[in-house]
Amino acid sequence: MMKLIPTLIPDVLLFEPKVFGDERGFFMETFRQSEFEALFAKVGMACPSFVQENMSRSQKHVLRGLHYQETHPQGKLVRVTAGSIFDVAVDIRKASKTYGQWFGQVLSAENRLQMYIPPGFAHGFLTLSDHADIIYKCTAYYAAEFEKCITWNDPQLNIQWPLEEGVEPILSEKDGKADKFLGPRKSRF
Numbered sequence: 001m002m003k004l005i006p007t008l009i010p011d012v013l014l015f016e017p018k019v020f021g022d023e024r025g026f027f028m029e030t031f032r033q034s035e036f037e038a039l040f041a042k043v044g045m046a047c048p049s050f051v052q053e054n055m056s057r058s059q060k061h062v063l064r065g066l067h068y069q070e071t072h073p074q075g076k077l078v079r080v081t082a083g084s085i086f087d088v089a090v091d092i093r094k095a096s097k098t099y100g101q102w103f104g105q106v107l108s109a110e111n112r113l114q115m116y117i118p119p120g121f122a123h124g125f126l127t128l129s130d131h132a133d134i135i136y137k138c139t140a141y142y143a144a145e146f147e148k149c150i151t152w153n154d155p156q157l158n159i160q161w162p163l164e165e166g167v168e169p170i171l172s173e174k175d176g177k178a179d180k181f182l183g184p185r186k187s188r189f
Contacts, residue, residue: 001032005113006043013039014105017029017112050077052138053138054135058134060129063170067122069142075139076116076123078125079136080108080134084127087115090150090157108129122150151179156180
């Protein structure tokens with residue numbers, strides 16, 4: 001029922017649900033533990049356990065992130081139920097072959113893709129539509145005292161955000177004061 005789509009960073013995964021629709025509307029299963037266990041096993045990964053689910057709404061041009069928890073890192077399974085976002089995962093695991101590299105994907109209510117971002121990654125997104133509703137499951141509880149943030153426009157990361165020409169993203173005060181990425185420069189794939 002669910003299709004797994006690998007990405008350029010092996011631990012970041014995309015999932016595409018099977019949609020059953022007719023003139024009345026549609027139905028799709030967005031999560032089934034046994035199916036996710038089988039899909040993660042296909043790529044040699046243990047299926048995460050999710051302990052918290054969150055929902056946020058953001059208006060157009062809002063950029064959230066790049067957030068991570070230094071202690072109690074969170075894995076996230078992200079999906080969009082209204083609108084669209086450009087979702088980004090940055091590998092900040094120092095021992096990883098892909099340390100300092102990022103992957104971005106448009107997630108939308110239309111394409112119904114879900115992105116799994118494992119623990120040890122910073123996460124952020126830019127809202128592309130007038131508004132977007134985002135639901136994400138987490139593998140660890142939110143702990144404000146351990147939350148950190150990397151600036152969205154860090155020159156070492158060089159994330160190619162799809163910003164409209166002449167438009168500055170809307171940031172929270174906290175995100176506007178984010179830290180620079182301190183890792184060594186690595187080429188992007």
